[in-house]
Amino acid sequence: MSPPILPALEDELGDVLEKAMRRARLTEEALAVRCGVAAARIRDAVDYRSDLCGDELRRLAAALGLNEVGLCALGAGRYPLPEIGALPFCIRPLRMPHGIGVANAYLVGPCGADHAVLFDTGAGMRALAEVWPADIQKLDAVFLTHVEAEHAGGLCEVVARFNVTAAFVPGGAVAPCGMPLGEAEQREFGKIKVTAFATPGHAAAHNCYLVTVPSTPAATGVLISGDLLFAGSVGGAHFSQEQLQANLRRMLGAVPPGTVIAPGHGPLTTVENELRFNPFAV
Numbered sequence: 028m029s030p031p032i033l034p035a036l037e038d039e040l041g042d043v044l045e046k047a048m049r050r051a052r053l054t055e056e057a058l059a060v061r062c063g064v065a066a067a068r069i070r071d072a073v074d075y076r077s078d079l080c081g082d083e084l085r086r087l088a089a090a091l092g093l094n095e096v097g098l099c100a101l102g103a104g105r106y107p108l109p110e111i112g113a114l115p116f117c118i119r120p121l122r123m124p125h126g127i128g129v130a131n132a133y134l135v136g137p138c139g140a141d142h143a144v145l146f147d148t149g150a151g152m153r154a155l156a157e158v159w160p161a162d163i164q165k166l167d168a169v170f171l172t173h174v175e176a177e178h179a180g181g182l183c184e185v186v187a188r189f190n191v192t193a194a195f196v197p198g199g200a201v202a203p204c205g206m207p208l209g210e211a212e213q214r215e216f217g218k219i220k221v222t223a224f225a226t227p228g229h230a231a232a233h234n235c236y237l238v239t240v241p242s243t244p245a246a247t248g249v250l251i252s253g254d255l256l257f258a259g260s261v262g263g264a265h266f267s268q269e270q271l272q273a274n275l276r277r278m279l280g281a282v283p284p285g286t287v288i289a290p291g292h293g294p295l296t297t298v299e300n301e302l303r304f305n306p307f308a309v
């Protein structure tokens with residue numbers, strides 16, 4: 028049997044370099060002086076025309092404080108992704124085209140059941156309907172990671188369509204159909220427990236959610252990471268660079284290494300994989 032086709036990474040080398048330069052508050056010229064790689068070659072890489080060699084990537088990683096192995100893997104188009112093992116529930120990514128990219132929502136629930144918990148709602152009910160599995164008829168709850176059009180556009184429609192009484196948004200978010208949920212607050216739905224972590228950085232109001240099954244504490248959990256963290260990259264620090272970086276480190280240390288990460292864009296990964304390779308996780 029051929030292996031499943033994985034969705035593309037959210038960020039390429041050029042995106043990662045651009046985000047890292049913004050984090051370090053360095054222009055291409057200043058970075059060139061610092062690492063000895065010509066500014067024109069850095070600019071080409073940022074513009075997706077990279078032919079940087081391994082030595083140049085290593086010098087860029089050192090100058091920008093990035094994970095060298097991960098940056099070189101991205102540069103070679105071979106960022107490693109882990110195999111996703113058994114989970115104590117079923118998670119179904121709902122991948123929806125948005126603009127030039129793809130935004131993810133997730134359904135998490137007992138395997139084979141007709142109900143689940145929905146994390147993020149895509150751009151709207153129409154986008155969700157295109158990818159909605161026919162067997163999911165009821166929603167136990169909806170959780171938003173942050174209120175941006177590609178992740179939260181359908182919240183009120185979803186609440187109305189499924190008659191949802193438990194819809195949660197990060198504390199401080201402006202969302203008419205959701206109740207605020209802050210740091211360490213928990214909700215349980217059958218065997219599934221959802222724990223909220225307030226993780227501002229990409230947005231002022233942003234939550235990650237850890238999904239676990241308390242009755243099987245050794246089983247792998249899932250971290251719904253929104254736009255804090257992607258496989259091989261991080262979200263844009265539109266609210267606070269410092270808080271995004273601090274929350275990235277905090278979350279990668281707060282959950283077991285085997286925890287599966289389900290990001291707002293791109294493929295599934297694990298905490299262990301991102302601790303080893305994510306350019307920003309240093």
Ligand SMILES: [Fe+2]
Pocket residue numbers: 130175177178254291292
């Ligand atoms: Fe996003």
